[in-house]
Amino acid sequence: MPNAVGRLTCPAANFAPVKTCAKSTDLVHAGRGPSLTTVEFEPWNDPQAKPLIHFQNVTKRFGTFTAIDDLTIDIYEKEFYALLGPSGCGKTTLMRMLAGFETPTEGKIMLAGQNIVSVPPNKRATNMMFQSYALFPHLSIWENIAFGLKREGMAKADINDRVDEMLRLTRLEQFARRKPHQISGGQRQRVALARSLAKAPKLLLLDEPLGALDKKLRQETQFELMDIQEKTGTTFVIVTHDQEEAMTVASRVAVMDHGKIIQVATPDRIYETPNSVYVADFIGDVNIIEGTTTAIGDDSYSIAWADGRAPLTANSNTPFSDGQKCHLAIRPEKVAITADEPSEAANAVQGKILDIAYLGNISTYHVELPSGVVIKAQAANTRRISRRSYTWEDTVWLSWTATAGVLLAS
């Protein structure tokens, strides 16, 4: 499962603005310099809070293609906001509209209460870190970082101080005199970050900032990004197609598809309580079981599925009418796999192991039920593989609780 450590967020149950939950930041930042001292960061739940950015019914069309479709969102100060979606979902267009490289066809974009639709990119208090980094190859690292400050007409001594500060922040002091092609990819990524942060923008836009780095470096850099975001207190908007990255760094994740926002929520809520099959399927691995509901108690439903089999039970806060079509989404890690029939499980089905994906720390079992449906179950490899009591072609039991899954209408 992705690293969904609830950074700056409370468990789903505390969704109401109750200031009680302990900060979980330390889990991530243990021993990583000064960590955030705020107890709670959920401005989106505070009706008094004014958003830094407000998209008001924004639509963007390229010819007949609608890239952004009547979209309204709020982004708050000091947020780390992730736009997540498959390529072509409009996330990059959304970001380019914030930077000023695209103008919306309809609607307003407010930055700190001011409509910025007609403001050109060089007059906006936003800066962007480009996917290709776009470092100026003919300038040294120092000059790259100083570029924006010089345009501002800042005094020479102040420029020196500011560039030095940025070099320190991104640990690039010894590379100041080098040209971009003389440093490594990871260092270039940090130069791009330093350059875009140098002007102390109200809003920093990051377009797939870690796409060009290998996996290990990417994970390290994610934490660095979070660190820098907290140190500088800048609002970050990041565009990514990598859901793990979005879950790791963001305070809130907006899942997009076809120019629309499907769901905006904290990483844990996006994962635990997706609002649609699309989000459930896009974020992480999931089993989707189709069926029809019958109410059997408060928030409790029985789900008829794959004719002739015992109905499943699941809890849901959203009401379903009797006979309504539904999708039960269950994460593989919430499905238990056992060799013998579990004695007291709300839901238990029998099947045959079709495939095992061994990932070292965990294994994913693909279990085929007699009806042909394949259900994935994940188990930690706490014992040596040779001592596992089931393997390919074995008949096993899968079970899960009534609260393990999420009942979705569409």
Place this chain on the structure above:
Amino acid sequence: MNKTSWFNVVSLTLGFAFLYIPMIILIIFSFNESKLVTVWAGFSTKWYGELMHNKAFLDAAWVTIKVAVFSSTIATVLGTMAAYVMVRGGRFRGRTLFSGMIYAPLVMPEVITGLSLLLLFIGIGLDRGVLTIVLAHGTFSMCYVSVVVSSRLVTFDRSLEEAALDLGCSSSEAFRLVTLPIIAPAVISGWLLAFTLSLDDLVIASFTTGPSATTLPIKIYSAMRLGVSPEINALSTIMIAIITVGVITASLVAKQQMVRQRREEQDAVRS
């Protein structure tokens, strides 16, 4: 495959002989002692010395250089602008037609270009002289510059300009501070190309020149009618030298730029 077969050696020799024997003969005979072009009478550099005292040739050389410098500068400015608009201008109506029209003069017969320019200059009542040759050369070498520069701009990472805008540049500052320094090698090699083209043009120059301005190619051509002299051989040798240096420099600049670009791309891939 690397074995040198006789066939390859022979065809290579024949090909190069075909291309270069006339020029080599010209260069050899420019060092001829004798006044008779076809009779070798020993080595001498006296014709180069005589050349230095021939005022008509020196004047023509001065005119040629003036024309080449001004026309190639005009061509570089206009050609770079045209290339920039064609590559960056986005898809406006008739874009293909426009870019085709920029390149059309490349294949247009020089006689026609020369004639049409002559008619234009007469039509607007412009006295023919250095100015008209400069304009004419600027016109036809502009498309060469725009070909060279646009081939560089096509591979230019657009986000560099966007980054400059994002960091507070106006469009013109972004061009001056970011785009131009990066495409400079292509612009310089375009200028050198335009310079050499102007230097050796005879057809268009003879259409657009007047009595006050005689360029070297025109001078050589008219002197030829009175017979080939070793002096002309010497002059031609100098021109061959200048043009060779110009072309080699232009291609070196372009190659260096290509190598650097490839290295940067490789770096980008590796990272």
